[in-house]
Amino acid sequence: MAEKNVLIIGGGIAGVRAALAQADAGNKVFMVEDFPSIGGERISQDRIINDGDFFTAPDLAAVKENKAIQVIDSAELRSLVGENGKYKVKIHRRTPRVDREKCDDCGECIKVCPIHMYDDYNEALEWRTAVDFFNKGSGNYNVFKEDMPVCQRTCPINLDIRTYVGYIADGKYAESLAAIRKKLPFPLSIGRVCPHPCEFECNRGYKDEPISICFLKRFVADHEVYNDIEPTITVSDETYPEKIAIIGGGPSGLTCAYHLALLGYQNNITVFEALPKPGGMFLVGIPEYRLPKAILAKDVEFVEKHGVEIKCGVRIGKDISFDDIRKDYDAVLVAIGAHMGMSMRVKNEDAEGVFEGVKFLRDAGLGNEVPNKGIAIVVGGGNVAMDVARTGLRVGFDEVNLLYRRTRKEMPASPWEVDAAEHEGIKFHFLVAPQEVVVKDGKAVGMQCLKMELGEPDASGRRRPVPIEGSEFVMDADTVFAAIGQVTDTSVVEEKHGFKIGRKFNFEVNPKTFETNVEGVFASGDAATGANIAVRACAGGKTAAESIHKYLRGKK
Amino acid sequence: MYIYEKKGRYIIDFQDIPAERAEMPEIEVEERQGNFKEVETGFPEEVAVAEAKRCFSCRRCLGCALCWAECKPEAINFEMQDEDLDLEVDEVILSSGMQRKIRPIAGSYGNRHMNVVTDLQVERMLADTGASNGFILRPQDGEIPKKIGFVQTFGSVDDKVRDAALILGINEAVIAQKRIDGVEISFVSPNMDAFKTSAGSDLDKVSGITFINGTVVDAAEVGENKDIELKYEADGSEKTETFDLLVLLTQPQLPPIIEGAAKRLGVEVDYASFLGKPGEIVETDKPGVVLAQNV
Numbered sequence: 001m002a003e004k005n006v007l008i009i010g011g012g013i014a015g016v017r018a019a020l021a022q023a024d025a026g027n028k029v030f031m032v033e034d035f036p037s038i039g040g041e042r043i044s045q046d047r048i049i050n051d052g053d054f055f056t057a058p059d060l061a062a063v064k065e066n067k068a069i070q071v072i073d074s075a076e077l078r079s080l081v082g083e084n085g086k087y088k089v090k091i092h093r094r095t096p097r098v099d100r101e102k103c104d105d106c107g108e109c110i111k112v113c114p115i116h117m118y119d120d121y122n123e124a125l126e127w128r129t130a131v132d133f134f135n136k137g138s139g140n141y142n143v144f145k146e147d148m149p150v151c152q153r154t155c156p157i158n159l160d161i162r163t164y165v166g167y168i169a170d171g172k173y174a175e176s177l178a179a180i181r182k183k184l185p186f187p188l189s190i191g192r193v194c195p196h197p198c199e200f201e202c203n204r205g206y207k208d209e210p211i212s213i214c215f216l217k218r219f220v221a222d223h224e225v226y227n228d229i230e231p232t233i234t235v236s237d238e239t240y241p242e243k244i245a246i247i248g249g250g251p252s253g254l255t256c257a258y259h260l261a262l263l264g265y266q267n268n269i270t271v272f273e274a275l276p277k278p279g280g281m282f283l284v285g286i287p288e289y290r291l292p293k294a295i296l297a298k299d300v301e302f303v304e305k306h307g308v309e310i311k312c313g314v315r316i317g318k319d320i321s322f323d324d325i326r327k328d329y330d331a332v333l334v335a336i337g338a339h340m341g342m343s344m345r346v347k348n349e350d351a352e353g354v355f356e357g358v359k360f361l362r363d364a365g366l367g368n369e370v371p372n373k374g375i376a377i378v379v380g381g382g383n384v385a386m387d388v389a390r391t392g393l394r395v396g397f398d399e400v401n402l403l404y405r406r407t408r409k410e411m412p413a414s415p416w417e418v419d420a421a422e423h424e425g426i427k428f429h430f431l432v433a434p435q436e437v438v439v440k441d442g443k444a445v446g447m448q449c450l451k452m453e454l455g456e457p458d459a460s461g462r463r464r465p466v467p468i469e470g471s472e473f474v475m476d477a478d479t480v481f482a483a484i485g486q487v488t489d490t491s492v493v494e495e496k497h498g499f500k501i502g503r504k505f506n507f508e509v510n511p512k513t514f515e516t517n518v519e520g521v522f523a524s525g526d527a528a529t530g531a532n533i534a535v536r537a538c539a540g541g542k543t544a545a546e547s548i549h550k551y552l553r554g555k556k
Numbered sequence: 557m558y559i560y561e562k563k564g565r566y567i568i569d570f571q572d573i574p575a576e577r578a579e580m581p582e583i584e585v586e587e588r589q590g591n592f593k594e595v596e597t598g599f600p601e602e603v604a605v606a607e608a609k610r611c612f613s614c615r616r617c618l619g620c621a622l623c624w625a626e627c628k629p630e631a632i633n634f635e636m637q638d639e640d641l642d643l644e645v646d647e648v649i650l651s652s653g654m655q656r657k658i659r660p661i662a663g664s665y666g667n668r669h670m671n672v673v674t675d676l677q678v679e680r681m682l683a684d685t686g687a688s689n690g691f692i693l694r695p696q697d698g699e700i701p702k703k704i705g706f707v708q709t710f711g712s713v714d715d716k717v718r719d720a721a722l723i724l725g726i727n728e729a730v731i732a733q734k735r736i737d738g739v740e741i742s743f744v745s746p747n748m749d750a751f752k753t754s755a756g757s758d759l760d761k762v763s764g765i766t767f768i769n770g771t772v773v774d775a776a777e778v779g780e781n782k783d784i785e786l787k788y789e790a791d792g793s794e795k796t797e798t799f800d801l802l803v804l805l806t807q808p809q810l811p812p813i814i815e816g817a818a819k820r821l822g823v824e825v826d827y828a829s830f831l832g833k834p835g836e837i838v839e840t841d842k843p844g845v846v847l848a849q850n851v
Contacts, residue, residue, distance in 0.1 A: 010813070040683070042851075050730055095638050099636070121680075123676045123680045126687045143632065149613075208575045211577065212599075216599070289595050290594070456711075
């Protein structure tokens with residue numbers, strides 16, 4: 001048989017065995033693995049072993065000696081096309097920074113390397129240095145360098161966390177804040193409300209507990225406010241003439257405005273905000289006790305000082321038509337958030353005394369009159385439900401009951417929010433599903449509920465709630481709040497404008513550029529992604545600013 | 557005491573750097589009633605600076621070139637660039653790779669409790685080339701655990717994949733029994749009954765392990781030794797049991813490089829496709845693309 005070229009993907013034991021077998025058969029073997037080294041010994045997972053060799057080890061020495069096998073580690077598969085016996089493969093290999101022909105496996109480099117990182121080969125049980133060989137016998141030395149630390153990579157807006165935390169350790173607070181504001185104009189607000197996905201990835205978590213990244217950001221931003229330090233305003237060297245309209249003065253819209261100003265569009269950016277004050281969900285979604293309005297105002301003021309005009313109380317489609325905006329501006333960003341509550345889909349939902357949780361938070365945030373007497377029921381298990389419940393207690397309800405159809409463990413809310421709500425006296429009722437609003441004289445007086453139990457886990461790993469037959473009961477209430485999700489109110493545009501609207505009632509965009517299908521119109525934040533965390537909305541705003549810049553400059 | 561101290565690689569616990577993460581100060585619950593005062597009051601300066609010092613400043617290689625200076629054969633070369641390779645091949649063999657998904661208990665930070673480890677960590681502990689020369693040690697104090705719990709925290713997956721995960725755990729338990737005199741071992745899995753049926757007489761090979769059909773609810777650290785108190789539901793009631801060491805069984809899954817390759821080739825595979833005929837090569841419906849089964 002003629003010699004074949006064989007590509008093996010995956011350098012575990014099975015891959016190594018296949019490689020040796022193929023080489024024995026006279027074939028040329030390319031073995032591709034994304035890890036910097038090929039596999040070590042493993043315990044069997046296909047049969048129970050009670051004696052003899054528990055570990056099966058791949059014969060790495062044989063692989064190394066076999067000239068017919070080329071190991072391509074640290075690899076990414078860029079393309080793989082072809083048919084039946086003819087495949088074209090493109091592989092990108094990250095450099096090991098070690099010439100393995102020259103390396104004599106003396107290990108001196110490891111002794112002197114000052115970096116300690118957790119050892120991914122040994123499942124973080126040990127520490128290794130930035131130069132390592134992973135498993136004995138592979139001899140695959142490499143110097144491990146990353147473009148971003150894991151926290152920065154996890155952050156939606158890629159904040160340079162290592163730098164700003166490092167500056168705090170050195171007491172250089174102004175430098176720290178400047179490092180944050182290179183990307184994010186809302187350190188006071190995000191430093192208070194972010195659910196900080198970065199902290200879940202923090203490498204310190206492998207040793208004891210993750211760094212309190214989010215609150216450090218808050219600290220350094222607070223330091224400026226509490227010490228009456230005037231924030232530094234960066235002025236762009238460029239000035240471009242194009243005018244840009246931003247619809248929505250929330251996290252995403254204002255971050256976009258800020259970055260456009262930094263890019264050179266200062267004094268040509270107008271933000272149209274429907275509410276009487278700017279801030280979007282920061283203002284009317286996050287309650288005062290988590291983010292004081294006066295603090296938010298400082299962040300907003302910082303954006304305004306960069307040459308951003310914010311017109312409040314202007315609703316597009318009502319006070320100004322979308323067509324007029326298109327006519328008067330060279331580019332438009334739609335960043336109107338997701339302010340419409342989703343329906344519970346239960347009977348009598350339209351009765352008096354039943355409210356959308358988001359509307360209640362909005363009214364409370366704006367200082368409008370809100371229901372506040374007697375007993376409230378909040379339906380939902382996310383962070384908005386926690387905000388509604390905790391706000392409910394504060395505006396004067398005697399009792400707030402929260403219903404959730406699974407258990408505490410499955411709640412999507414951040415665990416610390418759930419703890420705080422419980423601490424403050426919210427009564428949690430788990431494994432309870434609302435069935436029907438009980439109405440008397442057209443007014444809600446309670447909720448008929450059904451008890452649930454957890455069945456088999458579903459695809460998400462969460463156990464599915466199953467109703468217990470005959471377990472109906474009524475819970476009294478004067479007010480019912482539905483807090484089970486929010487969607488975008490797309491009525492700001494009309495059908496004739498031809499926008500593609502997605503399944504989540506969001507504006508469909510190119511995920512890389514945030515362009516909509518309508519030329520010159522971009523969308524970001526919750527309006528593009530569906531309800532999501534604030535820092536992701538900010539990240540979208542920043543990307544949209546870069547895209548708008550590219551679009552406007554490309555036109556010339 | 558930490559097993560990190562083995563093999564001459566040290567992580568020093570500096571006196572001025574706290575191990576615990578700083579806690580955010582809050583106003584009392586009574587003070588929050590009927591008003592919207594900010595609940596969290598922010599770190600005082602000295603707390604913030606101490607907390608910031610805890611940061612490892614992860615950057616991996618700094619480019620300090622100490623290794624470069626030390627390397628006699630001059631093998632280290634910072635100028636080396638990434639490479640792009642173009643290959644033409646006649647056959648593609650996919651294997652299952654080495655990636656697994658950890659599902660933590662009750663949403664806590666990964667393995668935040670010191671004495672909760674994964675089956676992969678236990679595998680590395682048991683391996684001769686691993687972190688602790690073949691001993692299972694508690695990460696918290698380096699002691700040998702006398703009571704070990706293995707728990708399945710992931711939800712329903714393909715039966716074959718679930719069996720693979722449980723069998724890996726059971727094999728680790730069997731080795732532990734041989735290496736630790738009188739060790740007590742329990743397994744908790746929501747699919748234990750189904751597993752027992754599918755494992756059949758193979759399970760007769762093991763003895764002295766308690767198999768529980770139950771669902772994990774929570775795990776907490778208790779006492780000075782930070783033992784792990786496991787809460788689980790079984791037979792319709794919640795039970796509590798304390799272990800010296802708790803092992804999370806991880807969920808086998810295909811790494812992105814293999815999933816990506818399969819997708820590009822138009823071959824439908826999942827982890828289960830690599831289980832069933834140990835060590836063999838299995839054809840797919842696409843000519844020239846085969847699967848190397850797990851060993």
